[in-house]
Amino acid sequence: MKKITKYIIKNSLKRIFLYRASLVRLKMMGVEKVFSYTLANETGVTSDQVRKDFSEFRIKGNKRGGYEINELLGNMEEIFHRNKDHNIVLIGMGNLGLALSKYSKFVQRNMNVVATFDIDPFKQKMRSDLPVYSMGRLKEIIDRFKVKVAILAVPEISAQEVTDELVRVGIKGIVNFAPVLLKVPADVIVNNVNLCDELESVIYCVHKMIKADGLKNIELLYRDMKY
Amino acid sequence: MKKITKYIIKNSLKRIFLYRASLVRLKMMGVEKVFSYTLANETGVTSDQVRKDFSEFRIKGNKRGGYEINELLGNMEEIFHRNKDHNIVLIGMGNLGLALSKYSKFVQRNMNVVATFDIDPFKQKMRSDLPVYSMGRLKEIIDRFKVKVAILAVPEISAQEVTDELVRVGIKGIVNFAPVLLKVPADVIVNNVNLCDELESVIYCVHKMIKADGLKNIELLYRDMKY
DNA sequence: TGTATTTTGTGATTTTTTTCACATCAAACT
DNA sequence: AGTTTGATGTGAAAAAAATCACAAAATACA
Numbered sequence: 269m270k271k272i273t274k275y276i277i278k279n280s281l282k283r284i285f286l287y288r289a290s291l292v293r294l295k296m297m298g299v300e301k302v303f304s305y306t307l308a309n310e311t312g313v314t315s316d317q318v319r320k321d322f323s324e325f326r327i328k329g330n331k332r333g334g335y336e337i338n339e340l341l342g343n344m345e346e347i348f349h350r351n352k353d354h355n356i357v358l359i360g361m362g363n364l365g366l367a368l369s370k371y372s373k374f375v376q377r378n379m380n381v382v383a384t385f386d387i388d389p390f391k392q393k394m395r396s397d398l399p400v401y402s403m404g405r406l407k408e409i410i411d412r413f414k415v416k417v418a419i420l421a422v423p424e425i426s427a428q429e430v431t432d433e434l435v436r437v438g439i440k441g442i443v444n445f446a447p448v449l450l451k452v453p454a455d456v457i458v459n460n461v462n463l464c465d466e467l468e469s470v471i472y473c474v475h476k477m478i479k480a481d482g483l484k485n486i487e488l489l490y491r492d493m494k495y
Numbered sequence: 496m497k498k499i500t501k502y503i504i505k506n507s508l509k510r511i512f513l514y515r516a517s518l519v520r521l522k523m524m525g526v527e528k529v530f531s532y533t534l535a536n537e538t539g540v541t542s543d544q545v546r547k548d549f550s551e552f553r554i555k556g557n558k559r560g561g562y563e564i565n566e567l568l569g570n571m572e573e574i575f576h577r578n579k580d581h582n583i584v585l586i587g588m589g590n591l592g593l594a595l596s597k598y599s600k601f602v603q604r605n606m607n608v609v610a611t612f613d614i615d616p617f618k619q620k621m622r623s624d625l626p627v628y629s630m631g632r633l634k635e636i637i638d639r640f641k642v643k644v645a646i647l648a649v650p651e652i653s654a655q656e657v658t659d660e661l662v663r664v665g666i667k668g669i670v671n672f673a674p675v676l677l678k679v680p681a682d683v684i685v686n687n688v689n690l691c692d693e694l695e696s697v698i699y700c701v702h703k704m705i706k707a708d709g710l711k712n713i714e715l716l717y718r719d720m721k722y
Numbered sequence: 723t724g725t726a727t728t729t730t731g732t733g734a735t736t737t738t739t740t741t742c743a744c745a746t747c748a749a750a751c752t
Numbered sequence: 753a754g755t756t757t758g759a760t761g762t763g764a765a766a767a768a769a770a771t772c773a774c775a776a777a778a779t780a781c782a
Contacts, residue, residue, distance in 0.1 A: 367594035
């Protein structure tokens with residue numbers, strides 16, 4: 269129906285995240301240099317793939333010498349704009365929203381949840397470490413902190429309505445935890461995280477594997493879960 | 496380094512989840528029948544793709560008549576073994592674990608968290624609606640409830656250690672929320688849900704888009720976020 | 723009952739992604 | 753210094769995935 273022309277990104281991006289996770293671990297273990305096959309072994313891809321992905325993102329190593337972990341991590345920081353601070357807002361302070369608001373890893377990666385919002389801010393305020401505002405103050409806060417990305421953790425029934433509001437006030441990216449397909453303009457990115465689907469797909473693969481039992485098909489199943 | 500031969504699954508599986516989400520919504524709106532292009536429009540893929548995916552999973556419609564939503568949902572229940580109940584355990588009752596233990600959607604889809612585990616079960620017990628056990632009782636509970644799949648929400652520092660234990664007691668699938676790459680035998684499925692990565696990839700795409708600004712590249716970026 | 727219309731289902735084709743393979747370079751060793 | 757060794761980087765080849773395109777089937781309607 270509609271043709272989409274190639275640009276960049278694709279699975280490479282997801283694999284870059286994998287590589288980085290692996291690099292962080294290796295660094296912690298005191299390793300300083302890696303080869304493409306080191307990363308390959310760690311992450312379960314081929315060494316060619318690692319090099320191709322790096323090539324895609326213009327990441328260079330030294331022939332024979334492999335890659336300096338620190339340099340590599342630096343490259344990746346660059347790619348993900350980790351040098352800059354990113355202000356985020358979080359909408360919906362139910363159980364999940366609350367947990368996300370306390371998730372310390374975001375801060376460690378320079379992603380700061382500057383404010384949270386809820387229909388009933390007073391009820392949630394006491395449980396939260398962060399300020400909880402009513403939706404009425406969304407525009408004010410977003411403008412003040414130049415927020416471009418929001419985490420959406422509201423009940424599915426109000427997800428679309430809240431999304432429309434987010435789009436209206438200028439949000440350009442949404443990580444959506446509500447199990448609904450949001451309608452947004454073409455210039456707004458939505459990344460759906462569907463917890464049920466994640467669990468269900470594991471159940472599916474486990475079943476499939478138990479049934480297939482053989483060792484032949486396992487690799488692909490495994491592979492498919494990862495990227 | 497290693498060759499992986501085709502079997503089944505691939506992105507189709509992820510898209511099936513998309514279709515289902517869309518079908519559930521349409522059904523709620525009172526719709527009873529869909530055509531491949533209805534689903535295509537709803538989910539942002541092409542109608543050919545929808546039909547190809549269905550073909551992959553042996554889902555049949557009627558020529559000219561399209562697909563009966565109920566029948567389609569039935570097919571998908573079949574695919575995901577939704578008719579059966581699935582017992583799950585949840586390891587790690589920190590903020591995230593607690594939120595997941597209260598996540599009502601799992602139950603709605605026949606996935607029951609039958610027990611939770613934590614290093615310090617007594618501290619967590621009062622906040623939880625579900626039983627919280629110490630890790631020592633893992634094998635007993637898993638055997639009793641025939642659990643094959645676990646949700647891992649422990650700190651990254653103990654993730655591998657806990658995983659080893661899970662594998663030892665016979666767990667075959669893990670949804671891992673710790674931002675580490677777990678080492679598991681080939682017959683154990685790991686599905687990593689990395690909250691930082693999800694957020695970061697949105698930030699990445701938003702940046703990319705603001706920079707590219709044009710309308711030409713937007714579609715692909717959007718697409719890549721979804722599947 | 724027959725014809726027109728519309729949508730499925732799937733081989734054939736095109737595009738994208740992955741893998742292969744090798745020239746190229748840098749270090750290590752003699 | 754020269755030679756050997758071992759890893760990168762990248763075009764070329766292969767494989768996989770998406771799109772096209774059309775025959776087959778089912779409905780609607782005359």
